[in-house]
Amino acid sequence: MKNKPAYGIDSVDHALHLATLLQQEGPLRVTDAAQRLGVARSTAHRLLAMLVYRDFAEQDEDRRYVAGSVLRRHTVPEPVADLRRIALPHLQSLVARTDETSNLLVVVADQVRFAATVECGQVLRVGDREGKVLPAHLASGGRAVLATRSEAEIRELYGDPDSGVADVDALLRDLRRVRRQGFAMNDQKTEVGVTALGCAVAGPAGAVPAAVSLAMPTARYRRERLGEWVRQVTTTAERISKELGAVL
Structure with missing residues:
Protein backbone atom coordinates (compact mmCIF):
# COMPACT_ATOMS: atom_id res chain seq x y z
CA MET A 1 0.00 0.00 0.00
CA ARG A 73 -2.82 13.85 -23.56
CA HIS A 74 -2.99 10.56 -21.72
CA THR A 75 -5.33 7.60 -21.89
CA VAL A 76 -8.12 8.18 -19.42
CA PRO A 77 -9.91 5.39 -17.51
CA GLU A 78 -13.67 5.30 -17.87
CA PRO A 79 -15.41 8.00 -15.82
CA VAL A 80 -16.65 6.84 -12.46
CA ALA A 81 -18.73 9.88 -11.51
CA ASP A 82 -22.07 8.19 -12.28
CA LEU A 83 -20.99 5.00 -10.55
CA ARG A 84 -19.94 6.94 -7.46
CA ARG A 85 -23.18 8.93 -7.40
CA ILE A 86 -25.26 5.75 -7.65
CA ALA A 87 -23.19 3.84 -5.11
CA LEU A 88 -22.94 6.40 -2.29
CA PRO A 89 -26.48 5.97 -0.86
CA HIS A 90 -25.98 2.20 -0.87
CA LEU A 91 -22.61 2.52 0.88
CA GLN A 92 -24.25 4.72 3.52
CA SER A 93 -26.96 2.10 4.01
CA LEU A 94 -24.33 -0.63 4.36
CA VAL A 95 -22.55 1.37 7.06
CA ALA A 96 -25.84 1.93 8.89
CA ARG A 97 -26.51 -1.82 8.91
CA THR A 98 -23.01 -2.99 9.90
CA ASP A 99 -21.42 -0.04 11.74
CA GLU A 100 -18.21 -0.59 9.77
CA THR A 101 -16.58 1.47 7.01
CA SER A 102 -17.59 0.80 3.40
CA ASN A 103 -15.78 1.54 0.13
CA LEU A 104 -16.41 1.68 -3.59
CA LEU A 105 -13.40 0.53 -5.62
CA VAL A 106 -12.73 0.64 -9.35
CA VAL A 107 -10.22 -1.57 -11.14
CA VAL A 108 -7.93 -0.29 -13.88
CA ALA A 109 -5.48 -2.85 -15.29
CA ASP A 110 -3.69 -4.39 -12.28
CA GLN A 111 -4.58 -1.66 -9.78
CA VAL A 112 -7.60 -0.78 -7.71
CA ARG A 113 -8.54 2.77 -6.73
CA PHE A 114 -10.84 3.76 -3.89
CA ALA A 115 -13.50 5.89 -5.58
CA ALA A 116 -15.55 6.54 -2.42
CA THR A 117 -15.48 5.82 1.30
CA VAL A 118 -18.22 6.11 3.91
CA GLU A 119 -16.79 5.91 7.42
CA CYS A 120 -18.64 4.37 10.33
CA GLY A 121 -19.11 6.26 13.58
CA GLN A 122 -17.07 4.01 15.86
CA VAL A 123 -14.04 5.55 17.58
CA LEU A 124 -11.81 2.70 16.40
CA ARG A 125 -12.52 2.46 12.69
CA VAL A 126 -10.97 2.25 9.25
CA GLY A 127 -10.67 5.80 7.94
CA ASP A 128 -11.21 7.44 4.57
CA ARG A 129 -9.33 5.68 1.76
CA GLU A 130 -10.72 7.71 -1.16
CA GLY A 131 -8.10 8.24 -3.86
CA LYS A 132 -5.74 5.55 -2.58
CA VAL A 133 -4.39 2.96 -5.00
CA LEU A 134 -3.57 -0.69 -4.19
CA PRO A 135 -2.49 -3.75 -6.18
CA ALA A 136 -5.69 -5.40 -7.42
CA HIS A 137 -4.46 -8.91 -6.58
CA LEU A 138 -4.14 -8.00 -2.88
CA ALA A 139 -7.19 -5.82 -2.19
CA SER A 140 -10.46 -7.60 -1.42
CA GLY A 141 -12.42 -5.63 -4.01
CA GLY A 142 -9.68 -6.05 -6.58
CA ARG A 143 -9.58 -9.81 -6.18
CA ALA A 144 -13.39 -9.98 -6.34
CA VAL A 145 -13.25 -8.26 -9.74
CA LEU A 146 -10.27 -10.32 -10.96
CA ALA A 147 -12.25 -13.47 -10.11
CA THR A 148 -14.74 -12.50 -12.82
CA ARG A 149 -11.97 -12.59 -15.48
CA SER A 150 -10.87 -15.58 -17.55
CA GLU A 151 -7.65 -17.48 -16.84
CA ALA A 152 -6.20 -16.16 -20.10
CA GLU A 153 -6.88 -12.56 -19.04
CA ILE A 154 -5.21 -13.12 -15.67
CA ARG A 155 -2.14 -14.73 -17.24
CA GLU A 156 -1.84 -11.85 -19.69
CA LEU A 157 -2.17 -9.30 -16.91
CA TYR A 158 0.31 -10.93 -14.54
CA GLY A 159 2.55 -12.93 -16.87
CA ASP A 160 5.37 -10.39 -16.80
CA PRO A 161 8.09 -11.16 -14.19
CA ASP A 162 7.78 -7.56 -12.95
CA SER A 163 4.02 -7.77 -12.41
CA GLY A 164 4.36 -8.21 -8.64
CA VAL A 165 2.80 -11.69 -8.72
CA ALA A 166 5.45 -14.36 -8.23
CA ASP A 167 3.12 -17.36 -8.68
CA VAL A 168 0.33 -16.82 -11.20
CA ASP A 169 -0.97 -20.38 -10.71
CA ALA A 170 -1.43 -19.72 -6.99
CA LEU A 171 -3.28 -16.51 -7.81
CA LEU A 172 -5.56 -18.40 -10.21
CA ARG A 173 -6.34 -20.97 -7.50
CA ASP A 174 -7.18 -18.17 -5.10
CA LEU A 175 -9.43 -16.47 -7.67
CA ARG A 176 -11.27 -19.75 -8.33
CA ARG A 177 -11.98 -19.96 -4.60
CA VAL A 178 -13.18 -16.34 -4.59
CA ARG A 179 -15.46 -17.12 -7.55
CA ARG A 180 -16.97 -20.14 -5.76
CA GLN A 181 -17.66 -18.34 -2.49
CA GLY A 182 -18.74 -15.05 -4.08
CA PHE A 183 -16.47 -12.73 -2.08
CA ALA A 184 -12.80 -12.03 -1.37
CA MET A 185 -11.01 -11.41 1.92
CA ASN A 186 -8.05 -9.17 2.61
CA ASP A 187 -6.73 -10.00 6.05
CA GLN A 188 -3.92 -7.48 6.61
CA LYS A 189 -2.39 -8.06 3.16
CA THR A 190 -2.20 -4.35 2.41
CA GLU A 191 -2.36 -2.76 5.85
CA VAL A 192 -1.54 -4.22 9.26
CA GLY A 193 -4.56 -4.15 11.55
CA VAL A 194 -7.16 -3.87 8.78
CA THR A 195 -9.39 -6.69 7.53
CA ALA A 196 -11.78 -6.27 4.60
CA LEU A 197 -14.13 -8.30 2.46
CA GLY A 198 -15.24 -7.37 -1.04
CA CYS A 199 -17.80 -8.29 -3.68
CA ALA A 200 -17.76 -7.38 -7.36
CA VAL A 201 -20.43 -5.11 -8.80
CA ALA A 202 -21.82 -6.66 -11.97
CA GLY A 203 -22.27 -3.85 -14.47
CA PRO A 204 -23.67 -3.61 -17.99
CA ALA A 205 -21.37 -3.74 -21.00
CA GLY A 206 -19.01 -0.79 -20.95
CA ALA A 207 -19.33 -0.13 -17.22
CA VAL A 208 -16.16 0.42 -15.23
CA PRO A 209 -15.13 -2.75 -13.28
CA ALA A 210 -16.03 -2.07 -9.66
CA ALA A 211 -16.47 -3.65 -6.24
CA VAL A 212 -17.84 -2.87 -2.79
CA SER A 213 -15.80 -3.59 0.31
CA LEU A 214 -16.46 -3.55 4.04
CA ALA A 215 -13.38 -2.72 6.12
CA MET A 216 -12.85 -3.04 9.85
CA PRO A 217 -10.07 -3.12 12.43
CA THR A 218 -8.74 -6.67 12.58
CA ALA A 219 -9.29 -6.62 16.34
CA ARG A 220 -13.04 -6.42 15.70
CA TYR A 221 -13.21 -9.15 13.05
CA ARG A 222 -15.17 -12.21 14.19
CA ARG A 223 -15.35 -15.31 12.02
CA GLU A 224 -18.84 -16.15 13.32
CA ARG A 225 -20.10 -12.85 11.82
CA LEU A 226 -18.54 -13.44 8.40
CA GLY A 227 -21.72 -14.87 6.86
CA GLU A 228 -23.75 -11.86 8.02
CA TRP A 229 -21.19 -9.38 6.65
CA VAL A 230 -20.96 -11.22 3.32
CA ARG A 231 -24.74 -11.09 2.92
CA GLN A 232 -24.78 -7.37 3.61
CA VAL A 233 -21.95 -6.59 1.16
CA THR A 234 -23.41 -8.89 -1.51
CA THR A 235 -26.81 -7.23 -1.18
CA THR A 236 -25.20 -3.80 -1.52
CA ALA A 237 -23.27 -4.83 -4.64
CA GLU A 238 -26.44 -6.28 -6.18
CA ARG A 239 -28.44 -3.12 -5.50
CA ILE A 240 -25.76 -0.94 -7.09
CA SER A 241 -25.59 -3.31 -10.06
CA LYS A 242 -29.36 -3.18 -10.53
CA GLU A 243 -29.39 0.61 -10.47
CA LEU A 244 -26.43 0.77 -12.87
CA GLY A 245 -28.31 -1.41 -15.33
CA ALA A 246 -31.23 0.97 -15.24
CA VAL A 247 -29.05 4.03 -15.85
CA LEU A 248 -26.29 2.96 -18.24
Missing part, protein backbone atom coordinates in the same frame (compact mmCIF):
# COMPACT_ATOMS: atom_id res chain seq x y z
CA LYS A 2 1.21 3.54 -0.77
CA ASN A 3 1.69 5.57 2.40
CA LYS A 4 1.44 9.34 2.52
CA PRO A 5 4.92 10.91 2.96
CA ALA A 6 5.69 11.93 6.52
CA TYR A 7 6.38 15.49 5.40
CA GLY A 8 3.74 15.77 2.70
CA ILE A 9 2.64 19.21 1.51
CA ASP A 10 -1.14 19.43 1.78
CA SER A 11 -1.56 21.98 -1.00
CA VAL A 12 0.34 19.75 -3.44
CA ASP A 13 -1.65 16.71 -2.31
CA HIS A 14 -4.93 18.59 -2.80
CA ALA A 15 -3.93 19.84 -6.25
CA LEU A 16 -2.94 16.35 -7.40
CA HIS A 17 -6.17 14.93 -5.97
CA LEU A 18 -8.16 17.50 -7.95
CA ALA A 19 -6.25 16.69 -11.13
CA THR A 20 -7.06 13.00 -10.65
CA LEU A 21 -10.75 13.76 -10.10
CA LEU A 22 -10.91 15.92 -13.24
CA GLN A 23 -9.26 13.25 -15.35
CA GLN A 24 -11.13 10.23 -14.03
CA GLU A 25 -14.54 11.60 -13.01
CA GLY A 26 -15.14 14.63 -15.20
CA PRO A 27 -16.32 18.22 -14.59
CA LEU A 28 -16.24 19.82 -11.13
CA ARG A 29 -17.62 23.04 -9.72
CA VAL A 30 -15.77 24.90 -6.98
CA THR A 31 -18.33 23.73 -4.41
CA ASP A 32 -17.86 20.10 -5.49
CA ALA A 33 -14.08 20.41 -5.26
CA ALA A 34 -14.25 21.95 -1.79
CA GLN A 35 -16.55 19.17 -0.58
CA ARG A 36 -14.39 16.38 -2.00
CA LEU A 37 -11.20 17.81 -0.47
CA GLY A 38 -12.77 18.94 2.80
CA VAL A 39 -11.49 22.51 2.37
CA ALA A 40 -13.00 25.99 2.13
CA ARG A 41 -14.41 27.17 -1.22
CA SER A 42 -11.74 29.87 -1.39
CA THR A 43 -9.01 27.24 -1.04
CA ALA A 44 -10.58 25.05 -3.70
CA HIS A 45 -10.86 28.06 -6.02
CA ARG A 46 -7.15 28.89 -5.62
CA LEU A 47 -6.15 25.28 -6.28
CA LEU A 48 -8.29 25.09 -9.41
CA ALA A 49 -6.94 28.44 -10.62
CA MET A 50 -3.40 27.08 -10.37
CA LEU A 51 -4.39 23.95 -12.30
CA VAL A 52 -5.84 26.20 -15.01
CA TYR A 53 -2.63 28.26 -15.08
CA ARG A 54 -0.55 25.11 -15.66
CA ASP A 55 -2.99 23.68 -18.25
CA PHE A 56 -4.12 20.81 -16.01
CA ALA A 57 -7.65 22.26 -16.02
CA GLU A 58 -9.84 24.70 -17.91
CA GLN A 59 -13.35 26.09 -17.56
CA ASP A 60 -16.21 25.19 -19.87
CA GLU A 61 -19.11 27.41 -20.92
CA ASP A 62 -20.99 26.52 -17.71
CA ARG A 63 -17.98 27.63 -15.63
CA ARG A 64 -17.32 24.08 -14.54
CA TYR A 65 -13.71 22.93 -14.33
CA VAL A 66 -12.73 20.15 -16.74
CA ALA A 67 -9.49 18.32 -17.55
CA GLY A 68 -7.03 20.56 -19.37
CA SER A 69 -4.71 19.81 -22.27
CA VAL A 70 -2.02 18.21 -20.07
CA LEU A 71 -4.43 15.62 -18.65
CA ARG A 72 -6.09 14.97 -22.00
